[in-house]
Amino acid sequence: MTLASLLAQGRFCGLFALLGLASAAQAAECGAADLSLHTGVEHSRWQEFNAQGGQLVDESGLLHRTGLQLEGDCAGLQWAAQWSHARGTRDYDGVSNTNQPIQTTSRLRSQQVQLQAWMPVIEGWAVGARLGWTQLNRDLASAGNVRGYPEQFRSIQAALGGRYTLADLGGLRWTVSGWLGGGPGGTLHLQLPNVDAARLRLGRSQRAELGVQVESSDAVDRTGWSWRLGWQLQQEQMRAGRSQAITRNGLLVGSAAQPKTRQTQMGLDAALRYRF
Numbered sequence: 001m002t003l004a005s006l007l008a009q010g011r012f013c014g015l016f017a018l019l020g021l022a023s024a025a026q027a028a029e030c031g032a033a034d035l036s037l038h039t040g041v042e043h044s045r046w047q048e049f050n051a052q053g054g055q056l057v058d059e060s061g062l063l064h065r066t067g068l069q070l071e072g073d074c075a076g077l078q079w080a081a082q083w084s085h086a087r088g089t090r091d092y093d094g095v096s097n098t099n100q101p102i103q104t105t106s107r108l109r110s111q112q113v114q115l116q117a118w119m120p121v122i123e124g125w126a127v128g129a130r131l132g133w134t135q136l137n138r139d140l141a142s143a144g145n146v147r148g149y150p151e152q153f154r155s156i157q158a159a160l161g162g163r164y165t166l167a168d169l170g171g172l173r174w175t176v177s178g179w180l181g182g183g184p185g186g187t188l189h190l191q192l193p194n195v196d197a198a199r200l201r202l203g204r205s206q207r208a209e210l211g212v213q214v215e216s217s218d219a220v221d222r223t224g225w226s227w228r229l230g231w232q233l234q235q236e237q238m239r240a241g242r243s244q245a246i247t248r249n250g251l252l253v254g255s256a257a258q259p260k261t262r263q264t265q266m267g268l269d270a271a272l273r274y275r276f
Helices: 003-007 013-027
Strands: 034-049 055-074 077-095 101-122 125-140 149-169 172-183 187-190 198-201 205-216 224-238 244-248 251-256 260-275
Touching: 034 077, 034 224, 055 101, 055 260, 101 149, 125 172, 149 205, 198 244
Parallel strands: none
Antiparallel strands: 034 055, 034 260, 055 077, 077 101, 101 125, 125 149, 149 172, 149 187, 172 205, 187 198, 205 224, 224 260, 244 251
């Protein structure tokens, strides 16, 4: 069973994965590990566009995010493993297949696993690499005579990053980080009304992120509890996917493809961290 399928069984499975990594780090005689519990809120926007650049869908709303992060230091390489879960609703403003306007809501549930490593280069600066897996469940509510349907997106992305840390400014430690990356086409499991379930291929993705964190200056040098606050801005562009046949009882009735999609998220979070 893969880590991705394990996490898909429940939102708390990420805790066991991180505790397993903590044991492995101790066995490898790495430095002390930190375990953090994160909670926050983010404004999420989802837009879809046709081949001519016209907007088909505009969704926006607030999502609540929780997560766990394990981080440590091995031979000067700073690493982190993070699991997060988000849920909420967005207001949906779009058009039907017959170009008629539709207003409804979408219900979102997502899980994400990220593994990252940072290598210090000069004082205050570090370069990093990251690998992440995301699963997004999006349920569109029915609107009038138009029936809703569920979707499940899965994707893998890699990124390179840079980070600058100001160790002590007014008794606080400030960190600014940025990431640029992307990934191959993921998959979309689609269940349209009155037809067979379909598995669509998504287009390649590009992603950019900017983050700012602040914590107590002595948090990295002492054991026990500490706090951290963060702000993040993320934008992802996904190319249109390939057209896929849609069938009913095995007979061809049409085709479908995920259009060009843009996701923008801006959030605030707080973390309670314990250093062993």
